[in-house]
Amino acid sequence: MKYFFVLVFILSINIFPQTERYTKGAENGYAWRRMEDPSQFYSTSKETYLASILDRIRLTGEKYPEIESLSCRDDMEKLFSEGKSEEISLEDIVCEIDKFYAIGDNMIIPIIFAYCHSIKKFAGSSGEELYNYKQEVLLFCNE
Numbered sequence: 587m588k589y590f591f592v593l594v595f596i597l598s599i600n601i602f603p604q605t606e607r608y609t610k611g612a613e614n615g616y617a618w619r620r621m622e623d624p625s626q627f628y629s630t631s632k633e634t635y636l637a638s639i640l641d642r643i644r645l646t647g648e649k650y651p652e653i654e655s656l657s658c659r660d661d662m663e664k665l666f667s668e669g670k671s672e673e674i675s676l677e678d679i680v681c682e683i684d685k686f687y688a689i690g691d692n693m694i695i696p697i698i699f700a701y702c703h704s705i706k707k708f709a710g711s712s713g714e715e716l717y718n719y720k721q722e723v724l725l726f727c728n729e
Contacts, residue, residue: 658702
C-alpha cells in the first residue's frame, strides 16, 4: 500500500509539472504571478519589484547589453521629455503587465520585457509596433 501511494505521488508530479520561473536567467510571467500569493511578504509585491527595476536603471544606468535592441530606454526618455511620466503610476504599469501575462503565450517572457511592452504602449506605440516587439522578444526567449 505504501508503494502504491509513492507511485501515485510520483505520477502526480509528472502530470502537473512545475512551471519554470526563469527565462534566460530573468524572472518571467510565472514569477510575476507568484507575486500575487498572499502568503508572500510585501517585499515581493509587484510594485516593489517594478520600483527596484526603476531604481536600478536610475541609480546605476544599468543596461542589458545582450538585449539592448529590445530595450525601452528611448520610450522611457520620450515619456520623460513629454512630461507624461508623472501621469503613469506603478499601479498603471502593474495593471498593464497583468494584462500582458493574461495571455498564456506571454508567460515565458521576462518581466523586464513585459515592463518595456507596457512602457512602449504608454509612449504611444501602435498595435503593430507592439506586436512586432513581442515577436522579437519571443524569438530572443526561444533562442
